[in-house]
Amino acid sequence: MSTSNEYYIPHKATWPVIGTAGLVMMLAGFANYLNGAAAGSAWMALGLTVFIVMLAGWFTLQAGESESGMYSTQVGISYRMGMMWFIFSEIMFFAVFFGTLWYTRNLSVPWLGGEGTRAATKEMLWPTFEAVWPTNGPGKVGGEFEPMGAWGLPFLNTLILLTSGVTCTWAHHGLLAKNRDQLIKGLAATVGLGLLFVSFQAFEYHEAYTEMGLTLGSGIYGSTFFMLTGFHGFHVCIGAIILSVVLFRSWKGHFKPENHFAFEAAAWYWHFVDVVWLGLFVFVYVI
Amino acid sequence: MSAVVAEHDDHHDHGPAKGLLRWVITTNHKDIGTLYLLFALAMFFVGGAMAMVIRAELFEPGMQFVNPQFFNSMTTMHALVMVFGAVMPAFVGLANWMIPMMIGAPDMALPRMNNMSFWMLVAGVLLLASTLFMEGGAPASGWTLYPPLVLQTGKALPFAIFSVHLLGISSIMGAINIIATIFNMRAPGMTLMKMPMFVWTWLITAFLLIAIMPVFAGAVTMLLTDKFFHTSFFDAAGGGDPVLYQHIFWFFGHPEVYVMILPTFGVASTIIPVFARKPLFGYSSMVYATASIAFLSFIVWAHHMFTVGMPIAGELYFMYATMLIAIPTGVKVFNWTATMWKGSMTFETPMLFSIAFVVLFTMGGFTGLMMSVAPVDFQYHDTYFIVAHFHYTLVPASVFILMAAGYFWLPKWTGHMYDERIGRLHFWLSVVSVNILFFPQHFLGLAGMPRRIPDYAVQFADWNMISSIGGFIFGASQLLFLYIVIDTIKGGTGEKVTDEVWEDAAKHSLEWTLPSPPPYHSFTTPPTVIPTEHI
Numbered sequence: 001m002s003t004s005n006e007y008y009i010p011h012k013a014t015w016p017v018i019g020t021a022g023l024v025m026m027l028a029g030f031a032n033y034l035n036g037a038a039a040g041s042a043w044m045a046l047g048l049t050v051f052i053v054m055l056a057g058w059f060t061l062q063a064g065e066s067e068s069g070m071y072s073t074q075v076g077i078s079y080r081m082g083m084m085w086f087i088f089s090e091i092m093f094f095a096v097f098f099g100t101l102w103y104t105r106n107l108s109v110p111w112l113g114g115e116g117t118r119a120a121t122k123e124m125l126w127p128t129f130e131a132v133w134p135t136n137g138p139g140k141v142g143g144e145f146e147p148m149g150a151w152g153l154p155f156l157n158t159l160i161l162l163t164s165g166v167t168c169t170w171a172h173h174g175l176l177a178k179n180r181d182q183l184i185k186g187l188a189a190t191v192g193l194g195l196l197f198v199s200f201q202a203f204e205y206h207e208a209y210t211e212m213g214l215t216l217g218s219g220i221y222g223s224t225f226f227m228l229t230g231f232h233g234f235h236v237c238i239g240a241i242i243l244s245v246v247l248f249r250s251w252k253g254h255f256k257p258e259n260h261f262a263f264e265a266a267a268w269y270w271h272f273v274d275v276v277w278l279g280l281f282v283f284v285y286v287i
Numbered sequence: 288m289s290a291v292v293a294e295h296d297d298h299h300d301h302g303p304a305k306g307l308l309r310w311v312i313t314t315n316h317k318d319i320g321t322l323y324l325l326f327a328l329a330m331f332f333v334g335g336a337m338a339m340v341i342r343a344e345l346f347e348p349g350m351q352f353v354n355p356q357f358f359n360s361m362t363t364m365h366a367l368v369m370v371f372g373a374v375m376p377a378f379v380g381l382a383n384w385m386i387p388m389m390i391g392a393p394d395m396a397l398p399r400m401n402n403m404s405f406w407m408l409v410a411g412v413l414l415l416a417s418t419l420f421m422e423g424g425a426p427a428s429g430w431t432l433y434p435p436l437v438l439q440t441g442k443a444l445p446f447a448i449f450s451v452h453l454l455g456i457s458s459i460m461g462a463i464n465i466i467a468t469i470f471n472m473r474a475p476g477m478t479l480m481k482m483p484m485f486v487w488t489w490l491i492t493a494f495l496l497i498a499i500m501p502v503f504a505g506a507v508t509m510l511l512t513d514k515f516f517h518t519s520f521f522d523a524a525g526g527g528d529p530v531l532y533q534h535i536f537w538f539f540g541h542p543e544v545y546v547m548i549l550p551t552f553g554v555a556s557t558i559i560p561v562f563a564r565k566p567l568f569g570y571s572s573m574v575y576a577t578a579s580i581a582f583l584s585f586i587v588w589a590h591h592m593f594t595v596g597m598p599i600a601g602e603l604y605f606m607y608a609t610m611l612i613a614i615p616t617g618v619k620v621f622n623w624t625a626t627m628w629k630g631s632m633t634f635e636t637p638m639l640f641s642i643a644f645v646v647l648f649t650m651g652g653f654t655g656l657m658m659s660v661a662p663v664d665f666q667y668h669d670t671y672f673i674v675a676h677f678h679y680t681l682v683p684a685s686v687f688i689l690m691a692a693g694y695f696w697l698p699k700w701t702g703h704m705y706d707e708r709i710g711r712l713h714f715w716l717s718v719v720s721v722n723i724l725f726f727p728q729h730f731l732g733l734a735g736m737p738r739r740i741p742d743y744a745v746q747f748a749d750w751n752m753i754s755s756i757g758g759f760i761f762g763a764s765q766l767l768f769l770y771i772v773i774d775t776i777k778g779g780t781g782e783k784v785t786d787e788v789w790e791d792a793a794k795h796s797l798e799w800t801l802p803s804p805p806p807y808h809s810f811t812t813p814p815t816v817i818p819t820e821h822i
Contacts, residue, residue: 009394012312016403024410031445078396081467089501096505108528139524217517220526
C-alpha cells in the first residue's frame with residue numbers, strides 16, 4: 001500500500017470519457033431540441049442518465065480510494081487547489097451577470113433615456129422613454145410587469161441560506177470533534193434548508209409568472225432577474241446534491257477529523273453559493 | 288535536500304493499457320500530451336485548409352469558388368479552429384509533456400481530470416465542426432460572434448454555443464490541473480524562481496484561462512437566451528445593448544490572445560539560451576514582465592472597440608493602457624536579444640524558428656502599437672491591417688514557436704533525431720512565404736480593404752494575388768513538417784540521441800536529465816540537483 005509521502009497516480013480512467021459522452025449527448029440533444037427536432041429531448045434524457053451514472057461511479061471510486069488511505073497529504077492539497085480554483089471560475093461566471101446588471105442599470109438604460117451626450121439617441125429612437133429601473137426597455141418588451149420585492153420571500157430565503165451556512169459549520173465542528181451524530185444532523189439540516197430555499201424560489205417564480213407578469217421575456221429587468229437568480233438556484237441544487245453525497249458518506253461512517261476533503265469541498269461550495277446570494281439579494285432585490 | 292522515497296511501489300510500475308484503448312482511458316501526462324499535440328496538428332491542417340479556401344477566393348477580384356455566406360463561414364471557422372482547436376491545445380499538449388518533467392514531478396497533479404479535459408476538447412471541436420453540415424451553414428459572423436448578426440445563424444447557433452461551453456470546461460480543467468501541478472508537485476529545491484520560464488509562463492496563462500473562459504461562457508449563454516428564451520440582454524428595445532456583448536467578449540478576448548502568446552514566450556525563453564549557450568538574460572525580469580502583461584491584458588479590452596462609439600474618456604484610457612503593454616513586451620524582446628549577444632550560437636532548426644519569432648513577433652507588436660492610438664485605429668479598424676497584425680503575432684510567433692518546440696523536443700519525446708536538412712528547408716520555405724503571405728496585407732489594409740469580405744475593388748488585386756501565392760507556398764510547406772513528425776516518430780535519421788540531445792541542455796532544465804525517450808512516469812523519485820543555468 002502507499003506510504004504517506006507518495007503521490008497516488010491512478011491508471012486507466014474510464015469515467016472521464018463516459019462523462020464527456022453523457023455531457024455531449026445532453027448538449028447536442030438540447031441544441032436539437034432548441035432547433036425543434038423531435039429526438040432532442042430523448043437525447044437530453046439519455047445524456048443526463050449517462051452523466052448521473054458517471055457521477056455515481058466516479059464518486060464511489062474516489063470515496064473508496066480515499067477511505068482506503070491511498071491519498072497522501074500532498075494529493076489532498078491538489079484536490080483542495082482544484083476545488084478552490086473551480087470555485088474561482090464559478091465566481092467569474094457570476095461576475096458576467098452581475099456586470100451585465102451593472103452595465104444595463106448604470107449605462108445602457110440611462111443612455112437610452114438620453115443621458116449625457118446621448119440626447120440625440122433618445123430624440124431619434126424613443127423620444128417618450130424615461131430611464132427608470134426596473135424597466136423592460138423602450139419597446140416595453142414582454143408587456144406590463146410588477147418588479148419582485150425584497151422583503152417577502154427573498155428576505156426569508158436570505159435568512160434560510162445564512163442559517164444553512166451556520167448548520168454546515170456546526171456539522172464541521174461535529175466532524176472535527178468526532179461527534180458523528182452532530183455531523184449527520186448538521187448536514188441533514190443544511191440539505192433541508194437548501195431544499196426549502198429552492199422550493200420557496202420555485203414558488204416565487206410561479207408568482208412572478210402567474211400573478212406579476214414578470215417573465216424571462218420582461219425586457220432587461222426580467223432577463224437579469226431570472227438569469228441571476230436562476231443560475232444561482234441551479235447552483236444551490238448542485239450544492240445540495242454534493243452535500244447529500246457527503247451526508248450519505250457520513251452516514252456510512254466515512255471521513256476522519258484529519259481527512260475529509262469531500263466535506264470541505266462541499267462546505268466551500270455551499271458558502272460560495274451563500275455569498276453569491278447575498279450579492280443577489282442586495283443588487284437584484286434591494287437596490 | 289529531500290527525504291527521497293527509496294523505492295516506488297507497485298502502482299507506479301503499471302504500463303499503459305494495451306491497444307487503442309490505451310489512448311482513450313490514459314491518465315499519463317505523456318500520453319495525454321501526445322494526444323493533445325497530435326489533435327492540434329490535425330486541427331492545424333483543418334484550419335489551414337479553410338485558410339486556403341479564403342486565399343483561393345481572394346486570389347482575384349470577383350467571385351470564384353464559394354458563395355459569400357460560405358466564405359464568411361470559412362473566416363469564422365478558420366479562426367475558431369485555429370484558436371481553440373490548434374494553438375491552445377498544442378500549448379496544453381506541451382504543458383502536459385514538459386511541466387512534470389521540468390519541475391521533477393511523476394505526473395500531473397490530477398490525472399483523471401487531465402484525461403477528461405482532453406476528451407472535452409475533442410467533443411467541443413467535433414460539435415463545432417458538425418455545424419459545417421447544418422441547414423444555414425456554419426456560423427458566419429466572425430469568431431467574435433457579435434449580436435445581432437450572429438443571432439441570424441441557422442441551425443448551427445446552439446451547437447456553436449455549446450461547443451464554446453465544452454471548450455471552456457476543457458480549458459478550465461486543464462488550467463486547474465496545471466496550477467495544482469506547479470504549486471504542489473515541484474521537486475524539493477525547485478523554488479518558484481528556479482522554475483524554467485516555460486513553467487512560469489504556463490502558470491500565469493492558467494490563471495488567465497480560469498478567469499476568462501467562464502466569462503466567454505456567460506456571454507454566449509446570453510446569446511442563447513436572447514435567441515431562444517426571449518431575453519433582451521443585447522436588444523436595445525428591451526433595455527439591453529449589443530455593445531455590452533462586445534465588452535464582455537473582449538474582456539475574455541484580449542486575455543485570450545495572451546493565452547496563446549505567453550506560452551510562446553516561455554518556449555522561446557527555453558530554446559534561445561540552449562543554442563546561445565548562455566543563461567537566459569534577465570530571468571526575473573522575464574517573470575515579472577509576463578505577470579505584468581497578464582495583468583494588463585485584463586484592463587485594455589475596449590481597444591478592440593474604438594470605433595463603437597465610446598465616451599472620449601474611455602477611448603483615452605484604453606489607448607494609454609494599451610500602450611503600456613509595449614513596455615513589458617519590450618523587456619522580453621530585449622532580453623532574448625541580450626541572451627544571444629556574444630553567445631556561441633548555432634543555428635539548428637529550433638533556433639532558426641526562435642530567431643524568426645523574435646524578429647517577426649516584434650513587427651506584429653509594433654503594428655499593435657500603431658493601432659493602440661485610437662484616432663489612427665479609426666482608419667485601421669476592420670481592415671486587412673488588423674488581419675496582418677494579428678497574423679504576425681500568431682503565425683510567425685505562436686505557430687513558429689510551436690514548430691520550434693516540436694523540433695526541440697521531438698528527439699526527447701521519441702528518442703530519434705529529425706532530419707536537420709528537411710527541417711531547415713521547412714524553416715526557410717515557411718519564413719519567406721509567411722512574409723509574402725502577410726506583409727502585403729498591411730498595404731491592403733492601409734489602402735482600405737475591409738476584412739471578412741469575399742470580393743474587393745480592383746485596386747487591391749495585385750497585393751491580394753501575391754498574398755495568396757505566399758499563402759499557398761506556406762500551406763504546402765507545412766506538409767514538410769507533417770512528414771518530419773511522422774518520419775521522426777518512425778525512427779528519423781536513425782541516429783540515437785543522447786539524454787541531453789542538445790549540447791549542455793541538462794544545465795538548463797530537468798527534462799534533459801531523463802533518458803530519451805523518458806520513462807512512462809517522469810520522476811518517480813524527486814531529482815536532487817536542480818539546474819539553474821536558465822536563470
